[in-house]
Each structure stands twice: as structure tokens, then as C-alpha cells.
Amino acid sequence: MAESLAASSAYPVVIEATETLDNLVKRMSNQDEVAYIAILSADGRVLATTSSHEGGGDLSKEADQKAIMMGDQPSTFPVTSKTGKKFYEAVVPIFLKAGYDDINERIGTVRVGLSLSDLQQKLKGILWIGFLITGVIMAGGILAVFVFVYVVTSPLKRMASIAARIAEGDFSQRIKVTSQDEIGLLGASFNRMAEKIEEAIGWLRNLNEELEQRVRERTAELAEKNTELQKAMTYLQETQAQLLQSEKMAAVGKLAGGIAHEINNPLCVILGFAQSLVKQLSDTDPQALPLRSMEREAKRCKYLVQNFLAFSRSSKGEKIKTEVNLVVEEALELIRHQTAVKKIELRQEMASGLPPILADKNQLQQVLINLATNAMDAMPTGGDLTFATMRGSHGDGRDWVEIQVRDTGCGIPKEVHSKIFEPFWTTKEVGKGTGLGLSLCYEIAQRHGGSISVESETGKGTTFMVRLPAAGNGTRNNGDEKNPSGG
Amino acid sequence: MATKKILLVDDEPGMRDLFLYHFGQEGHEVTAVENGRRAVEVLGEKAFDVVFMDIHMPEMTGPEALKIIKKRKPTQTVVMLSSSSDPDYLLERQSEELGAARWLPKPFDIDVIHEILTGS
Numbered sequence: 001m002a003e004s005l006a007a008s009s010a011y012p013v014v015i016e017a018t019e020t021l022d023n024l025v026k027r028m029s030n031q032d033e034v035a036y037i038a039i040l041s042a043d044g045r046v047l048a049t050t051s052s053h054e055g056g057g058d059l060s061k062e063a064d065q066k067a068i069m070m071g072d073q074p075s076t077f078p079v080t081s082k083t084g085k086k087f088y089e090a091v092v093p094i095f096l097k098a099g100y101d102d103i104n105e106r107i108g109t110v111r112v113g114l115s116l117s118d119l120q121q122k123l124k125g126i127l128w129i130g131f132l133i134t135g136v137i138m139a140g141g142i143l144a145v146f147v148f149v150y151v152v153t154s155p156l157k158r159m160a161s162i163a164a165r166i167a168e169g170d171f172s173q174r175i176k177v178t179s180q181d182e183i184g185l186l187g188a189s190f191n192r193m194a195e196k197i198e199e200a201i202g203w204l205r206n207l208n209e210e211l212e213q214r215v216r217e218r219t220a221e222l223a224e225k226n227t228e229l230q231k232a233m234t235y236l237q238e239t240q241a242q243l244l245q246s247e248k249m250a251a252v253g254k255l256a257g258g259i260a261h262e263i264n265n266p267l268c269v270i271l272g273f274a275q276s277l278v279k280q281l282s283d284t285d286p287q288a289l290p291l292r293s294m295e296r297e298a299k300r301c302k303y304l305v306q307n308f309l310a311f312s313r314s315s316k317g318e319k320i321k322t323e324v325n326l327v328v329e330e331a332l333e334l335i336r337h338q339t340a341v342k343k344i345e346l347r348q349e350m351a352s353g354l355p356p357i358l359a360d361k362n363q364l365q366q367v368l369i370n371l372a373t374n375a376m377d378a379m380p381t382g383g384d385l386t387f388a389t390m391r392g393s394h395g396d397g398r399d400w401v402e403i404q405v406r407d408t409g410c411g412i413p414k415e416v417h418s419k420i421f422e423p424f425w426t427t428k429e430v431g432k433g434t435g436l437g438l439s440l441c442y443e444i445a446q447r448h449g450g451s452i453s454v455e456s457e458t459g460k461g462t463t464f465m466v467r468l469p470a471a472g473n474g475t476r477n478n479g480d481e482k483n484p485s486g487g
Numbered sequence: 488m489a490t491k492k493i494l495l496v497d498d499e500p501g502m503r504d505l506f507l508y509h510f511g512q513e514g515h516e517v518t519a520v521e522n523g524r525r526a527v528e529v530l531g532e533k534a535f536d537v538v539f540m541d542i543h544m545p546e547m548t549g550p551e552a553l554k555i556i557k558k559r560k561p562t563q564t565v566v567m568l569s570s571s572s573d574p575d576y577l578l579e580r581q582s583e584e585l586g587a588a589r590w591l592p593k594p595f596d597i598d599v600i601h602e603i604l605t606g607s
Contacts, residue, residue, distance in 0.1 A: 257571065260570075260571065261543070261570050261571050262570075264570035264571070264592075264593045264594060265499045265501070265502070265570045265593060266499075266501060267593070267594045268499075268501075268502060268505075268570070268593035268594035268595065269499065269501030269502055269504070269505050270594075271594040271595075271596075271597075272502075272505040272509065272594070272597055273505055273508070273509075275596065275597040275598075276505070276508065276509040276512070276597060279597070280512070298594065299594075302594050
């Protein structure tokens with residue numbers, strides 16, 4: 001500003017056209033920040049000045065000196081008036097450019113004083129505006145940031161909350177996708193993921209159900225198998241025990257065979273002599289009694305030996321013609337001692353003239369002994385045990401022989417009649433009975449072409465009936481007449 | 488009953504005593520030997536109505552002796568006596584095949600012997 005004034009006032013200064021200079025000054029001082037303007041001549045006289053300036057007169061001198069000191073260059077420097085106001089002065093020497101030569105003669109000085117306070121105010125104003133603008137911008141920016149953040153994060157927060165809900169287990173939640181931008185994409189991906197998870201969870205649940213179902217089935221199967229296994233195990237153990245028993249029995253059998261053999265000889269002699277003497281005596285002879293006793297007891301020994309032998313040998317199951325009554329009698333002898341001890345009265349009701357049957361004597365005796373033992377167990381305080389034989393017929397025209405074993409014991413309730421012949425069925429405590437006895441009897445009866453049945457009621461005693469077909473019923477005849485009935 | 492000639496073959500002295508005593512008392516002629524070899528010898532010398540022979544004997548078993556006897560005297564009635572109670576015994580079976588008239592287990596009723604004697 002000062003420079004332009006200097007330039008434009010150059011000529012007027014030379015000619016000292018003060019009016020022009022004044023106008024110039026006036027014009028320039030209209031600018032706001034101009035506090036004073038002074039145009040000085042070369043010797044320091046004030047040629048034009050603004051109407052109001054403070055301490056102009058003083059200034060001129062100072063300035064002049066300074067200007068002189070400053071040389072030919074324009075310069076600026078701060079000035080403080082006596083009143084403390086601050087100004088910024090620009091001092092520009094005026095040069096007259098002589099047309100054609102390069103000589104610049106200094107003809108004056110322009111001094112433009114800018115009110116620093118004005119300036120400052122202006123500056124402040126500018127600063128304030130600047131601040132304001134900055135502030136607004138910042139605020140705007142911050143707001144924008146907040147908005148931006150909000151815009152970005154709120155969907156994210158929503159997503160997060162939905163994700164949280166999904167995590168809690170509600171897989172049906174979905175994010176509302178409201179935009180096509182990255183957030184929207186994220187949301188869409190999220191939804192897809194949620195879908196997939198839902199599917200997967202559903203799938204897993206089904207699988208789980210299936211698996212649980214299978215596990216249940218398998219467990220049931222296993223439980224079944226386990227029961228079967230246990231049964232098989234028990235059966236195996238029993239069979240093992242039986243086998244062991246059989247082996248022992250076989251060994252004993254051999255031994256028994258030898259012993260029986262040895263005993264039979266002296267027995268024959270004893271019996272023979274006893275019978276011989278009995279024949280020689282009359283019934284009234286006092287020695288008849290002792291001799292008859294000897295005869296009887298010798299015979300009893302014979303039965304005992306036979307039965308012991310029969311029992312201690314494994315039965316081969318071969319059937320030969322057998323007299324039922326004999327078999328029953330022998331069985332009776334075997335248990336006679338036991339019944340006496342248990343206060344059980346032993347009775348027989350044997351029919352005569354029964355047809356022979358085809359049977360394995362050992363097995364038949366096993367049946368009778370078994371039935372007798374059961375009967376004895378049913379009468380712990382004593383009772384009656386009856387063996388009976390009779391002719392029977394099944395109404396099919398064939399001849400049958402029936403053996404009955406009757407007791408006056410506690411009886412068998414009607415509900416279990418069909419079960420007692422099942423293997424492993426027993427009312428006895430563990431270890432006291434395998435429950436195989438009656439099932440074996442059943443089997444043996446079957447094997448002989450016959451049957452076994454029971455009549456009983458609780459508290460009314462029990463009768464077991466064993467029915468066997470007579471030998472002459474068209475079955476093969478072994479022709480073996482040497483059944484041990486001789487004697 | 489008429490007097491019968493009885494031959495008992497048994498290694499048991501008691502059996503021999505029994506037969507000699509009882510059937511002697513009853514009026515029969517009883518010869519008792521203790522093994523099969525002797526029996527064959529005696530049978531060569533005399534004739535008997537019935538031969539009662541034990542099965543289980545040392546030196547020569549009943550069946551073995553039976554074979555020889557049957558060869559020499561096919562019509563001889565021989566009753567085998569066995570002290571085993573088991574009809575399945577091999578030797579007992581053999582006797583039947585070899586032609587024994589009967590097989591009798593010990594101990595037996597004397598009456599059975601009487602029956603046999605009556606029938607012979």
C-alpha cells in the first residue's frame with residue numbers, strides 16, 4: 001500500500017501538488033486499517049497527511065530520521081505512540097524515476113501507519129473468525145465424526161447385540177440389512193453365517209437325537225444281550241458243574257463198579273446160605289426169624305449195591321425192557337433212610353400185572369429220586385410220601401404205565417404249574433437248587449415217549465404223574481430179557 | 488425133583504461151599520471147581536445136567552471156558568453167573584452170543600436155581 005502510494009505520489013511530490021497529495025492520502029486513508037498517512041518531502045516537511053493521526057508532528061521527525069537511517073529501501077517497523085497505542089508503520093522512500101537515466105533521486109518519503117490496534121483488532125477479528133470457523137469446522141468435524149461413528153457403529157452394535165442373542169442360543173435372529181455398503185455386506189454375511197449356524201445347529205440336534213435314539217436302542221439291546229449272556233453264563237456254569245460232576249461220577253462209577261463186583265460175591269453166599277437154612281426150618285422154629293432177617297437184609301444190600309452202581313454210572317440212555325415196579329422199589333430203598341430222618345412216612349401203592357416199559361433205568365430213577373427230593377423239601381416238618389404205580393390209558397388205544405409221587409406238603413400254586421418244568425425255574429434260595437431238576441425230569445419223560453404233569457394246590461399237597469408207554473406198543477423190542485429182576 | 492448133576496465153576500470158595508451144602512442137602516450131585524480149565528477137564532470125565540459158571544475168573548474167564556465147552560459138548564446147558572450188576576458188561580454179552588442158556592446176576596434167589604434145575 002505504501003509503495004503504491006509512493007509510486008503514485010512521486011510526481012505530485014516533486015511539484016508539491018498538495019491537493020493531489022491530500023486526495024491521494026484521503027483516498028488511501030479510507031481504508032480501515034490505516035491510522036495515518038504522511039507524505040514527506042525530501043527534507044522532512046509534511047506535504048500531506050491524514051486529518052487525524054496521533055502525534056504526527058512528532059512522528060515526522062522520528063520517521064524522517066529513521067527513514068534517512070533506513071536508506072533507500074522501504075521498511076517497516078512497529079511504533080508506539082505516546083498514548084500507548086501501537087502502530088505499524090511502513091516507510092517508503094519516494095523516488096523519481098528520471099525518464100531515461102537510471103538515476104533514482106529520492107524526493108520524499110511516504111509513511112503509512114497502520115493502527116496496530118486496529119490491525120490487532122482486525123487480526124483478532126480475523127483470528128476470531130478463524131477460530132470460529134475452525135471451531136465450527138472442528139465441531140462440525142467432530143459432529144461428523146460422531147455421526148459417522150454412530151452411523152457406522154450403530155449397525156455394528158445392532159449386529160453385536162444380535163450376535164450376542166445368537167450366541168445365547170436364539171438362532172432365528174437376523175440383522176436388518178438397510179444398506180448396500182460394507183456394513184450392509186457385513187450384515188448380509190452375518191445373516192448368512194447365522195443361517196448356516198442355525199442349519200448346523202438343527203443338523204446337530206437331529207444328529208444328537210438320532211444318536212441318543214441309537215444309544216437307547218443299543219443300550220436296550222445290550223441290556224437284552226446282557227441278560228441273555230447272564231443266563232448263558234449261568235447255564236454254562238451249571239453245565240460245567242454238571243460235567244465236573246459227571247467226570248467225578250464216571251471215576252466213581254468205575255470205582256463203584258469194582259466195589260459192587262466185590263460185594264456181590266460174598267452177598268451171594270450170605271443170601272444163599274440164609275435162604276437155604278430158611279428152607280430147612282419150619283415157620284414156627286425160633287431160628288426162622290433171625291434167618292429170615294438175614295435173608296431180607298442181604299437182599300436189601302443187593303438193591304443198595306445195584307442202585308448205588310446205577311446212580312454212580314453215567315447213563316447212556318439206552319432203553320431196555322423194564323419193570324416199573326422194580327424201578328420204583330429200588331428208588332424207594334434209596335431214599336428210605338432220608339425219609340426216616342425227616343419224619344416222612346414212605347408208602348407204596350403198586351399195581352400188579354403192569355406191562356413192562358422200554359426205559360433207561362438210571363434215568364427213570366433219576367426222575368423218581370428228583371421228585372421224591374422235591375416232595376421231601378415240601379414237607380419240612382414231616383408228612384406222607386407215596387409212590388404209586390398204575391395202568392393208564394391216554395385214550396389212544398395204547399397201553400401206558402403211570403407212576404405217581406404224592407406228598408402232603410405245601411403244594412404248588414396253580415399259576416406256576418406251567419413254569420415249574422422250565423429250566424432255571426426254582427423257588428429255592430441261591431445255591432440250594434439249580435432249578436434244573438424238573439426240567440430234566442420233563443426231558444427224560446419226553447425221551448421215553450411219555451409225559452410228566454402235576455396236580456397241586458397251595459396247602460393241599462402235590463402229585464406228580466409220570467406216564468410212560470408200555471413196551472409192546474409197536475416200539476422196537478430189544479429182546480433183552482436179562483433185566484436184573486432175577487433174584 | 489430127580490437128582491441132578493450140577494457143576495459149579497467159581498473161584499469164590501463161599502460159592503462152592505454154598506452149592507455143595509445146599510444142593511447136596513436137596514439130594515443133588517454137586518461138583519465144584521475153581522476155574523474154567525478144571526471145568527473143561529471135569530466135563531471130559533463126567534456128564535452134567537447143568538453147569539453154573541462164574542464169568543469173572545482168573546486164568547480163564549467164563550466165556551473162554553464156555554467156548555471150549557460148547558465146542559466139545561454143544562448141547563451142554565451152561566448158566567453164567569456174574570457178580571457185576573451192569574447188563575452192559577462185555578463179558579456178559581459175550582456169554583449170550585457164545586451160547587449160554589442164561590445169564591444170572593449175583594446175588595440171586597436160590598429159587599431161581601431150583602427153577603433152572605427143574606427145567607433141565
